[in-house]
Amino acid sequence: MSRYDPSVIEPKWQNEWEAKKPFKTPTDLAELKKKPKFYVLDMFPYPSGAGLHVGHPEGYTATDVVARLKRMQGFNVLHPMGWDAFGLPAERAAMRDGIHPAVITKRNVDNFRRQIKRLGFSYDWDREVDTSAADYYRWTQWIFLKLYEKGLAYLAEVPVNWCPALGTVLANEEVKDGKYVETGDPVERRLMKQWMLKITAYGDRLLEDLDGLDWPDGIKEMQRNWIGKSEGAEVTFKVEGSSEAFVVFTTRPDTLFGATYCVLAPEHTLVSKITTAAQQAKVDAYVLEAKNKSELARKEDAKTKTGVFTGAHAVNPATGKPVPIWIADYVLAGYGTGAIMSVPAHDTRDHEFAKAFGLPIVEVVKGGKDVQAEAFVDEGVAVNSGLLDGLATGEAKKKMTAWLEEQRLGKKRVQYQLRDWLFSRQRYWGEPFPIVHCEDGSIATIPEAQLPVELPHVDEYKPTADGRPPLARAGDPWLGVTLPNGKKGVREVNTMPQWAGSCWYYLRFLDAKNDQQAWNPELEKYWMPVDLYVGGVEHAVLHLLYARFWHKVLFDCGLVSTKEPFQKLFNQGMILAYSYRSEAGKYYHPKDVDDRDDGAVVKATGEKLHKQVEKMSKSKSNVVSPDEVIEEHGADAMRLYELFMGPLEQVKPWQMSGVAGVARFLDRVWRLVVNEETGALSAKLTDAGPESEPDLHKALHKCIQAVEKDTLGLRFNTGISHMMTFANEATGAKTLPKAIARTFMTVLAPYAPHLAEELWSRLGGEGFVSIAPWPKFDPALVVENTITYAVQVLGKLRAEIQAPIDATEAEVRALAEAEPKMKPWLEGKTVKKFVFVPKRLVNFVVG
RNA sequence: GCACGAGUGGCGAAACUGGUAGACGCAGCGGACUUAAAAUCCGCAGGUCCUUUGGUGGACCGUAUGGGUUCGAGCCCCAUCUCGUGCACCA
Structure with a gap:
């Protein structure tokens, strides 16, 4: 092989990682304590049937780059992935197709996992969690018991948002303008007996503790408004x-x-x-x-x-x-x-x-x-x-x-505007409550040791004829139970809302395989809080408020050691896409469109089209799938483009030509090391020390410094631009010392790990570059010894001069005055004031 | 209506704490290589105008709009417009 071919090297290195597990986070506490920790978390996805679009991996790529850099810097990094797998769409599909929602969910999860793995993320897959698995929701039920014991869960006859189309109630938060926010189905008010969680008891703390968090101000403000004190x-x-x-x-x-x-x-x-x-x-x-x-x-x-x-x-x-x-x-x-x-x-x-x-x-x-x-x-x-x-x-x-x-x-x-949280749903595909309604009217809990209360099999996933939730279809022996004390009763047939599982998944990741406890308290002390949490702004209020609430309850129970779960939060901006619409309102797929400078037209007919930036949606024919991007340009180019598009927090449109641009950069890096004709190492590579190319050596160290700083500051777009600048310089250099090339691979590795691994190994690097130590830049090499000063007159640029880095004000002034270009501007004028900004500019204020 | 955020080339964007606006990339243009094209490599590129045989050199304008502060403003202040997001009769 001689050309850069991601379709060959990417699976190769993914298999290597899978086999040798360089990203496995230690589980042994003594082992862990040898190094500092960094917990970097993505908001785990709901595995929908549609699969990923390019918006999903934006945040995942960002966290992966940070995780990889931190790992190289010697941190124990916890970087897990899982599935928020309970939820209505799977249940709807089950009703429609007569397939068990668990089967549908598994199919979707498998597809999501496949797509995510293709991007080469450094997740520790041994910690994967699935909120719909019994060994997970067992602990969700356990936490519910904690809430119940503390008097924070109660049954109440309350006016609820009943959605006739869905046959269930909804939380206040899920209803807007009298409609269900997800589907737009109308919602009406009804009185029903429901489980409520007393989040209002935590209103003050949820409000006050926002102050200590490193979150975007806008999100904090939204939470404050929601609490509405x-x-x-x-x-x-x-x-x-x-x-x-x-x-x-x-x-x-x-x-x-x-x-x-x-x-x-x-x-x-x-x-x-x-x-x-x-x-x-x-x-x-x-x-x-x-x-x-x-x-x-x-x-x-x-x-x-x-x-x-x-x-x-x-x-x-x-x-x-x-x-x-x-x-x-x-x-x-x-x-x-x-x-x-x-x-x-x-x-x-x-x-x-x-x-x-x-x-x-x-x-x-x-x-x-x-x-x-x-x-x-x-x-x-x-x-x-x-x-x-x-x-x-x-x-x-x-x-x-x-x-x-x-x-x-x-x-x-x-x-407070905050209301208690309506916590029951009349659905099948959710966590059953560990609750029995006794014949004498009392409420009994299922003992911890008997958890989980597993979801029973039912013949259909819709309400019973008399309007009870689907779980009532289970019948005995599931439904009617005799408690150890001899009391008889009927199980609760509501299920918990989808938010329940995501309220504590970040804790399960700490100790995902533990079948004795939800998590080991020592591991919790080591890992918590989450150091960086990245996800969409759509969870600004609900998920983040609910999770904070549960966390505080767990804190009061002595089960976690921090007041807040997520120390730093970052919201990625949505990725939009160009769409093409005809006068008649018909949308055309980009592949059928000729997008020219003088406007877009349909390839086949030449009909003129409106081009606009919109949310990706099937109906607008503008959805871009990571699969197609990877097939065309590779996962490394996909990762790079996700981050090169612009600032992570910004809303921005996907442009396929931009992917081609970053792919070109990777190709260029490839050619720095590999001779495309022969497949051998490039003739430019030398065994000489890095000092043999002093300018390039300097460029490398500037690149290390800039990439490190920008990556940790989550400014990935400028980080990538610095790598491009280095690659351009290296292309122009006469020779390329292997030592410089190898070091550059370590810098590239967090962003384009497959390519970096391949070239690292070809350059004779030891082991995986993904876990090689991050290079230290030499401060002496990142400073220039001559400075270009801007010379201004009355604030307008009139000339540029070179001066030594340590030049004094008087020396720079003398150089500026001696500059021939300055003559007409200074001749015959009195300098009323002279402004000197070290290492930047001088300004003559003339009268 | 209220709150917050954002307006910079043809496009995505950069610009540290008030200090050379447009880094990096896309699209475009020119050249080299090629029978040719693609790819690649080298170079040009905000606008207007002037200057030079030519390479060039230079002036003015320019970060949504209008003001202000400052030696100097994309960045600070006031007002206005547009877009986005959130909340919306919460007493």
Whole structure:
């Protein structure tokens, strides 16, 4: 073989790695403790039937490059991969095709594994996990028992998001605008008895501990918003002429004097009790209308405020005056107390409502705006507010809250938007709960020693005729059980949501084969926390919040040693692709398109096409599969291009011609070492020391330094550009000392490991270059001894001069003034100021 | 509507802490090699204009737009526009 042929060398080295396991992470603790650790984790995929597209391996390639570099730098690196294998698509496919979801899942996993392995990632495959395997979900159930024991898992009759199309409930997080976010199927509200996890008990810690994490600010902010902590007060309003009272929540207790009416949510229990006979008909109609309005319609109507007067009045506890009580759907039953005090002068929504219904607007915070025309919502100085007058908003809040507490009319309160986590699903393909509902109405847990509660076989994967979840089809002996204490009962037939398995998989990787424990505590102490976690921004809230919650519970149980699981998080940007659409809206596959400078046309017909960048999707004919890229250019080129496209965090379009570009670079590296005609080593290679090519030697060390720095800083695109620069210089050099070539292979190895291994072995390198020590750059070789100074006049570049690295300001100035090009710019001018930036530039400020 | 992020050549992008804008690559152009093409190697390449027989040399403009701070701004400040993402009646 003489040409660079990835289809030959890539399988060759993958087989070598598979056989000799250079990437196996030690499992022995004493062995591990000899070296520092680095845990670099990918968000493991859900193995869908469609296989990988080129977006998946972007993050995997990034972590693999870091893992390989760290390994070469002498770290024990934990770099595992697994499958988030429970989930709805497999269950749907099972229903459609009548095949067990486990079979479908295995098929998909096998395909994913095959595709991932083709890219030459240095995973320790001995630690592969599958959340749908009984020896994995056994421990998921075990963690559920921990939650249950701590009182963090409970059954509750709650209004849930029921999705008729799927026949299951969904978490709040899975519903947006009244639709299931994944499929767009409509969702309705229903009351059902469900398992809930008390994530709200951890709201404060989930919020506070964000501060210590090295995460993108945007993600932290999204989590903060999701938790939605707001501090304020609750205030009791008495209903005039009745013994009834209701409580409102407000973040602005300082504006109580300006509360000119109150609003209850239409669902508020008090509505039926206080409505006057005269208003009854109108109120009933409004409540009915609100009830039937879909989530979507309610959002649509958000601009126009609607509402009805109940006829009743409440007493403003500050002013003692009666204020009307209205009902309106802009007050949400599910947040706070489902009732508000309205301060139209200082709240936009209340202002709109007051304007619409002619309710009084009273200014209580001075802000220089006309509150009759527009609400003033900022902080200011209290007015028309009795005891608060003259106080700044912050002070006024405190004073009012204290006063309310004194009068027993209210108290300080912290409110979260975060809700408890709805944790059961009416599905088959998920973890069964280790729970038995006893005949006497009590709930029993399955003892740890008897876990796992395995998924039973069922005849069909849909709900029973009477609407119970698929597990109810299992029948006895699975369904009905007799407990050791003789009690009889029925197993829980809900299953856990897909998020459960991914809440702790990073812990199972530490000790994946352990059949006695979920993980060994000593190994946990050694490896945790995760040092680098890379994945898509789509998991910013849900997965990351749930996993943090479980981790904190495990921490409180003494089962993990860190407060947080993921110390550093990085989100890769989505990879998009160009798509070609005709006037009529038909999409064409790139292979049928001629993309010329003057526009894209259909090859066959010459029809003009619109070219745009869009998300990859089958319907747009713009999906690129790693398989096709590897077949054309090889896995190393694929890896390199994934990272060379641009910054990892950025959204960017895939361009096949770009892959060809990096492939060309690899080809060039190949030719540095191999004579393509003969297959022998290139005639340029010499056995002389690296000093025999001083310029190239310097270039090499600059390259080592830059690649190391950029890789660890996750700036892979510039790292690769430095390797290209070196290869270009090496191509231009007269000779190439083998020592330099070998060292360059170690630098290349994390990025293009197959090629590096092949050339390393041809150059006589020992063992695998993938685990060879990372080279140390020589600081003396990376500094220049002459510097090019930019010479500016009034900030504009007028000349360039060369000066020794250690030249003083006066010396550089003298050189600049002596430069002939500078003559016309300086002649006859007075230099008012001279700016000297060492090693960069000088600037003459002339008058 | 609110919050955050981003706007740099034909394209993907680089530019450290305010210091020579466009590294590296794609596409393009020219040359060498070749019967020819591909591949490869060498070179050119932001725009406008001027200059030179020619190689060249030079001026001005240029990082979404308009202002500002500074000896000097892609980077800092103010305002505006566009795009993206998230949240969205959360009291």
